[in-house]
Amino acid sequence: MGSPICLMVFFILAAESVHGQDRFFISAPNVFHVGVKERVYVQLGKALLNKRVTLFLEHEVTSNLMSQKNSTVCTEEGQIQTVELEV
DSSP states (O other): OOOHHHHHHHHHHHHHHHTOSOOEEEEOOSOOOTTOEEEEEEEEOGGGTTOEEEEOOBOTTTOOBOSOOEEEEOOSTTOEEEEEEEO
16 A cells, blocks of 8 residues: 555546646437437537537447537537537
8 A cells, every 4th residue: 555645646637637738528418309300418628629529329339320410619618608409
C-alpha cells in the first residue's frame, strides 16, 4: 500500500483525466412515437465546440437506420442545441 500522499496524487491525476474537455451530453425521450418529431438535446464540452455532430436513430439489433440523420454544431460552451428526430 502506498503512502497517503502518493494515493492523493493518484486521485488528483485521475480526476484531471476524467475532467477532460471532450465531454458531451445528449438527452432524448425513452420512447419515440412513429410519425412524431421528438426533440433531442445536445450539449458539448470545450474540445468538441465548432464540430459537427450528427444524430440519428438506429435499430439496436439489425443496425438499420430508423430516422433521418440530422446535424448540429455547438459554438459556445454550455450551449444546448435541439435536434428533432422522427421514426
